[in-house]
Amino acid sequence: MKNWEQLEQTQPAIVKMLTNSVEKNRLAHAYLFTGGRGTGKKEAALLLAKTFFCAHRQGAEPCQTCRECKRIDSGNHPDVHIIQTDGASIKVEQIRNLKKEFSLRGVESHKKFYIVQDAEKMTDPAANSLLKFLEEPEGEALAVLLTVQIHKILKTIISRSQVLQFAPLPADLLIKKLTEQGIHEKYARTVSKMTNDLEEALQLCQEDWIAQARNKVIQLIDDLSMRPRYAFITLQEEWLPFFKEKTEVQLGIDLLMLWYRDVIRMQVDQTDQIVYIDQEDKLQDHALKLSQEKLGNNLQAVMDAKRRLDANTAPQLLMEQLLLRLQEG
Amino acid sequence: MRDMGYQALYRVWRPARLADVVGQEHITKTLQNALVQEKLSHAYLFTGPRGTGKTSAAKIVSKAINCEKAPVAEPCNECSTCLGIQDGSIVDVMEIDAASNNGVDEIRDIRDKVKFAPSAARFKVYIIDEVHMLSTGAFNALLKTLEEPPRHVIFILATTEPHKIPLTIISRCQRFDFKRISAHAMLKRMEEILDNSDVKVEEDALSLIARASEGGMRDALSLLDQAISYADEAVKTEDVLSIIGAVSQQLLHHVVKSIQAGEVAEGLEAIDTLMKEGKDPNRFIEDLIFFFRDVLMVKAAPELEESLDRLTGDEAFKGVAEELDENWVFEMMDKLNHFQQQMKWASHPQVFLEMFVVQACQKTSSRGSSSGAPVDLDHNETIISLQKKVKQLESSLQKLQAGAQSSEGAAAAEPARQKPKPVPSSAKSRAHTKKVKEMLHSATKQNLQTLSSGWGQIIEQVKQKSVPASAWLNDCKPVACSDDQFVLAFRNEMHRDMVGEKFRDLVEEAVTVTVQKDLNMLTILAAHWEEVKEAYVKEQKTNGSSSSEGEPAQEHKEENPVIDEAVKLVGRDLLEIKE
Numbered sequence: 041m042k043n044w045e046q047l048e049q050t051q052p053a054i055v056k057m058l059t060n061s062v063e064k065n066r067l068a069h070a071y072l073f074t075g076g077r078g079t080g081k082k083e084a085a086l087l088l089a090k091t092f093f094c095a096h097r098q099g100a101e102p103c104q105t106c107r108e109c110k111r112i113d114s115g116n117h118p119d120v121h122i123i124q125t126d127g128a129s130i131k132v133e134q135i136r137n138l139k140k141e142f143s144l145r146g147v148e149s150h151k152k153f154y155i156v157q158d159a160e161k162m163t164d165p166a167a168n169s170l171l172k173f174l175e176e177p178e179g180e181a182l183a184v185l186l187t188v189q190i191h192k193i194l195k196t197i198i199s200r201s202q203v204l205q206f207a208p209l210p211a212d213l214l215i216k217k218l219t220e221q222g223i224h225e226k227y228a229r230t231v232s233k234m235t236n237d238l239e240e241a242l243q244l245c246q247e248d249w250i251a252q253a254r255n256k257v258i259q260l261i262d263d264l265s266m267r268p269r270y271a272f273i274t275l276q277e278e279w280l281p282f283f284k285e286k287t288e289v290q291l292g293i294d295l296l297m298l299w300y301r302d303v304i305r306m307q308v309d310q311t312d313q314i315v316y317i318d319q320e321d322k323l324q325d326h327a328l329k330l331s332q333e334k335l336g337n338n339l340q341a342v343m344d345a346k347r348r349l350d351a352n353t354a355p356q357l358l359m360e361q362l363l364l365r366l367q368e369g
Numbered sequence: 370m371r372d373m374g375y376q377a378l379y380r381v382w383r384p385a386r387l388a389d390v391v392g393q394e395h396i397t398k399t400l401q402n403a404l405v406q407e408k409l410s411h412a413y414l415f416t417g418p419r420g421t422g423k424t425s426a427a428k429i430v431s432k433a434i435n436c437e438k439a440p441v442a443e444p445c446n447e448c449s450t451c452l453g454i455q456d457g458s459i460v461d462v463m464e465i466d467a468a469s470n471n472g473v474d475e476i477r478d479i480r481d482k483v484k485f486a487p488s489a490a491r492f493k494v495y496i497i498d499e500v501h502m503l504s505t506g507a508f509n510a511l512l513k514t515l516e517e518p519p520r521h522v523i524f525i526l527a528t529t530e531p532h533k534i535p536l537t538i539i540s541r542c543q544r545f546d547f548k549r550i551s552a553h554a555m556l557k558r559m560e561e562i563l564d565n566s567d568v569k570v571e572e573d574a575l576s577l578i579a580r581a582s583e584g585g586m587r588d589a590l591s592l593l594d595q596a597i598s599y600a601d602e603a604v605k606t607e608d609v610l611s612i613i614g615a616v617s618q619q620l621l622h623h624v625v626k627s628i629q630a631g632e633v634a635e636g637l638e639a640i641d642t643l644m645k646e647g648k649d650p651n652r653f654i655e656d657l658i659f660f661f662r663d664v665l666m667v668k669a670a671p672e673l674e675e676s677l678d679r680l681t682g683d684e685a686f687k688g689v690a691e692e693l694d695e696n697w698v699f700e701m702m703d704k705l706n707h708f709q710q711q712m713k714w715a716s717h718p719q720v721f722l723e724m725f726v727v728q729a730c731q732k733t734s735s736r737g738s739s740s741g742a743p744v745d746l747d748h749n750e751t752i753i754s755l756q757k758k759v760k761q762l763e764s765s766l767q768k769l770q771a772g773a774q775s776s777e778g779a780a781a782a783e784p785a786r787q788k789p790k791p792v793p794s795s796a797k798s799r800a801h802t803k804k805v806k807e808m809l810h811s812a813t814k815q816n817l818q819t820l821s822s823g824w825g826q827i828i829e830q831v832k833q834k835s836v837p838a839s840a841w842l843n844d845c846k847p848v849a850c851s852d853d854q855f856v857l858a859f860r861n862e863m864h865r866d867m868v869g870e871k872f873r874d875l876v877e878e879a880v881t882v883t884v885q886k887d888l889n890m891l892t893i894l895a896a897h898w899e900e901v902k903e904a905y906v907k908e909q910k911t912n913g914s915s916s917s918e919g920e921p922a923q924e925h926k927e928e929n930p931v932i933d934e935a936v937k938l939v940g941r942d943l944l945e946i947k948e
Contacts, residue, residue: 053599053611053647061598068377068594136469168468168502176380191651191713196499196529199419199588202595205614207647297720304727307822308634313641328846331825332633336728339720347714 042083044091044101050213051080054204058084059100062091068202070174070183072159074190075206078237082157084206085184086112089120089153092182121154125161132165139173142181152181159185160192167194174200209236218245226318227251233315234294244291256282257295258319260363265326268367275359289355290346293362297342303327304335341365379420379590382562386443387429390422391558391586392550399545400426401442404433410543412515412524414500416531417547420585426547427496427525428454431462434523435490450490461487462494468502476503476510483514483522493522500526501533508535515541549584552576558586559593569603570596577609580659614649621660622689628701628729629693633822636726640719650718654709654725661702664690668698704729757878802901805893808854809905816850823883830879831872838872848898855880856891858898865892 048055054073061067071088073081087102090109094102102109111117121141123134142152156162162170174183174197185201187193211232218228218241227250231241244250256279263271283292298315305313306320306327316323330338345362349355384390387397403409413430415423432444432451444451453459465479479495487493497503503511515524515538526542528534556579563570574596582588592612600608610617620639627635643653666673667690704725712721824847832839844864849856859865868876869892880888893901 057595057599057612060601064598066375066594066598068375068591068598132469139469165468165471165502168499169466169471171468171499172466173469188716189714196419199585199591202591205647205649208644210645294717297717301720301723304633304723305637307825308637309818309822310634310637313637328821328824329828329843331827331829332727332822333731334825334829336724336731339724339727343711343715343717343720343724347711350714 042080042087043104044087047080047084047087050209051084051206054084054206057204058088058091062100067092067182069177069181070185070201072185072187072190072193072198072201072203073206074187074203076208076236077188078235078240079206079208081186081206082155085155085186088182088184089117089155092151092153093117093119093149119149119152121152123154123156125158128161130156130158130162130166132163132169135162135166135169135173139169142173143178145179150180152179154181154183156183156185159187159197160189167197171196171200214238214241218242226316227254229315229317230254230295230298233298234291252282253292253295254316257292257299258316258322261296261299262322264363264366265329271363271367272360275363279359280356283355286349286355289349289359293342293346293349296362297339297346300335300339300342303330304332304339307332307335338366377591378562378594379587382590384422384425384429385446387426387433388443390426390429392554393422393426393547396426396545396547400430404430405440405442407440409434409523411518411522412542413526414531414534414539414542414544415525415527415547416544417529418549418584419529420582420587420589421547421550422586423527423529423547424496424498426545427498427527428464430525431492431494431496431523434492434494435459435462439491453489459489461490461492462496464496464498466499467497468499471502471504471507473504473506473510476507480510480514483518487521491521494525495522496525496527498527499529501528501530505535508538512537512541550586551584552579555579555582555584555586555589559589562590562593568597571603571605573606574604574609577606577613577615581609581613581615614647614652615656616643616648616653618685621656622685624657624726625660625689625693628726629697631730633727633730636730637723640722640726644719650722651709651712653722654705654712658702658705658709661698661705664693664698665695665702668693668695701729753882754878757874757881761874801891801893802897804891805849805856805898805901806905808851808856808891809849809901811851811854812849812856813851816852816855817847819884820847820850820855820880820888823880827876827879827883830882831875834875834879835872838868838875841867841872842876845892848893850888853887854889854891856893856898858893858895860895862894865894868892 044055044059073085075081090102090104090112091097091100093108093112095106095108096103104113108117112120115122121138123130123138126134138154142154156170171194177183183201185193185197190198190203211229214232214236215225215228217238218231219225221242223231223245227245228241231244231250234244235241260271260274260279263274279292283289302314302316302319302323303326305311306323311320314320314323341362344365345358348358387401390397409430413427415427417423429444432446432454433439433441435450435454436444437448437450438445446452446455450459454462465475483493483495518524524542526534526538531539531544531546556575559570559575559578570593575593578589578592578596582592592609595612596604596609599612620643624636624639627639644650663686667687708721708725712718715721828839828842831842841864844861845857845859845868847855848858857865857868859868869890873890877888877890880886880890
């Protein structure tokens with residue numbers, strides 16, 4: 041487990057905020073941690089829990105060795121509650137149970153700590169019934185809500201908590217870590233743009249998945265620009281069998297998006313930002329042929345497709361429509 | 370160890386008197402009068418955005434009406450009833466969270482208990498918070514009680530979402546709409562609070578907090594709380610900026626300027642730095658919208674108090690505001706709104722920001738902005754093409770006058786213009802090559818970059834006017850560009866000839882419109898281009914430093930004027946240096 045000092049390397053502002061609050065004894069009763077996946081929200085929340093309970097902490101740093109710290113590590117602390125999604129959402133029953141739990145005294149201390157993971161997944165009733173509780177908890181309690189999309193959180197919740205925005209990990213760092221694991225730079229770069237989480241990135245690189253996916257995308261783009269009529273056949277024979285699950289289609293579209301972004305970057309000569317580093321010739325060619333307006337439209341088309349996918353459109357129809365739109369420019 | 374309960378500022382400073390409910394004078398005055406005259410209604414509905422004082426007002430009213438000194442305009446907060454209500458020991462004032470007690474059963478329970486007389490206070494007050502969460506059944510169960518409750522009962526409903534309340538409920542209550550609190554009022558309240566503590570906060574930081582909290586007092590106090598915890602000693606503007614993830618005004622100005630100048634590259638770079646600093650793209654879009662809003666406000670009503678506030682002490686803003694054209698600002702806001710909507714649901718918000726920059730720059734450059742001077746931009750393109758046309762007409766006129774001679778009189782206007790003479794192709798090629806060689810001395814990498822990034826657009830423009838012309842153009846690419854000439858390299862001689870002779874004007878016109886410079890076209894075969902390039906580099910080598918501009922060789926191995934020159938010409942990325 042990390043301590044504050046280690047976390048500070050990636051999230052200096054957050055750590056400063058929290059440790060200062062602890063040292064000044066100004067810890068708020070509700071925090072909302074927001075930021076992309078893999079930015080260390082949960083780590084910070086658990087660390088805060090340890091600081092909150094630890095009997096031997098020095099400054100803001102918990103000792104990591106006492107009973108309290110160890111039990112938080114193993115997830116066995118009776119006064120630390122973690123609410124997770126039950127199925128697809130967090131239900132109002134869960135919040136009610138939580139409240140009931142809080143109306144009792146703490147098992148060992150008089151303090152309680154709760155973490156709501158994926159807070160944006162709270163149903164409307166659940167979120168609303170958290171409101172009063174969040175504002176004026178009974179006894180000494182500290183709430184940490186974690187979310188990736190703060191826009192899905194009720195304004196009334198946001199205004200009751202201190203919002204801490206976690207910065208995305210610098211891509212360079214992730215690329216470095218990945219290459220250290222023996223992953224080729226061109227794949228590392230691609231993956232680093234798709235996720236911020238080292239674990240997830242490594243998973244994408246497993247069994248050369250990312251290499252194959254990249255090739256499919258490049259092939260599709262090639263067909264699209266050179267032999268538009270074949271693009272649909274490629275889609276049918278290569279693309280769809282490869283990107284089967286919804287999450288995979290999602291990633292495929294992300295890869296397409298990265299391609300068009302690269303073309304724009306090429307056009308304005310910011311080559312150090314490019315993801316498809318082995319395809320510079322093709323990118324250059326595209327950069328020369330497409331106007332920025334068209335590129336903008338293409339990107340828009342890709343993003344639209346991505347949104348539709350979230351709304352459960354059939355992947356095949358979606359991709360075909362996308363190809364048509366890309367051809368039109 | 371943490372002492373028993375540090376309380377957030379907004380809880381400590383929850384207003385205890387109606388006079389402390391900031392920015393809602395229209396409501397507090399009415400309530401105070403009603404309290405003094407003992408003309409309180411039996412049901413109230415408080416609505417308004419978060420953090421405007423709905424629940425606070427409800428609590429104060431419940432105390433004031435039960436205060437032992439009643440009738441009074443404000444609760445005394447000293448008598449046993451006031452204190453009892455405050456700490457919850459008097460059960461006659463009930464605060465119900467409708468979100469967790471939203472069923473018919475809970476409402477029935479209220480209905481049954483309403484009958485009983487209050488135990489300690491004069492009135493039973495039911496404060497039903499978040500009332501929009503009641504189920505339809507619950508609302509309907511409440512209707513009759515709400516209309517004619519016993520004399521000793523007062524209902525106060527509070528909600529942020531009045532549109533979810535049935536009309537039958539609304540019509541039975543006196544409704545009070547709480548307004549967003551103005552930045553000014555928030556500032557005053559925050560100063561009041563700070564006067565009572567020993568924390569120092571910069572004034573700019575405070576106004577930043579006031580702006581960021583969008584009319585919610587609780588948001589403002591939360592932020593203030595956070596800023597105090599974050600800051601080492603006195604709270605500075607930077608502390609607040611880093612907490613709310615907002616960007617400094619300088620960066621904002623920078624982005625606006627580069628968009629306005631159509632500099633895609635600069636805009637994107639700014640966004641990259643933004644992201645590296647971990648700023649929130651959503652926040653940034655919002656900041657941009659507010660920035661443009663301020664610009665409009667200052668432009669439209671410079672005498673307004675708010676405008677004056679905004680302008681004082683911010684010279685940079687004044688400058689930018691004066692430069693911008695109103696129509697352009699409207700267009701930008703439109704775009705920003707569009708992207709903001711899309712961004713909310715996206716997992717790659719940064720991409721939308723980049724798209725905004727690209728598209729926004731697009732608009733500007735294709736319309737040919739002359740740095741925001743309030744000229745009607747639409748006409749610029751037309752003017753340019755008209756100028757071209759006039760030139761063409763002049764030249765053909767002179768051609769006619771000069772009889773069958775192929776020389777063009779328009780050379781006066783465009784001295785370097787090439788003459789499509791029917792010479793044998795080899796000789797012609799040589800002539801072309803010579804011209805290209807000459808222009809290479811003044812060519813720069815930067816010019817080429819501008820041309821290349823606009824090339825796609827040039828092709829499109831040509832295509833709009835002539836589809837065949839664009840087809841011929843597909844084979845070539847720009848390879849060099851100076852301040853008044855550019856070179857196209859063709860792989861195929863026929864293509865070269867067609868473009869060079871038939872479509873010259875078309876292409877030059879499109880180029881002029883796109884890069885905003887009057888450029889003459891030179892054409893060359895790709896093979897020849899390679900030769901010319903090499904020869905040029907060699908020539909530079911023999912000429913030595915005479916033509917080098919003493920540009921210091923950067924990170925590369927040696928200080929070689931030849932390489933410098935070559936770099937200047939084609940850019941380092943295309944060069945391979947062999948010892």
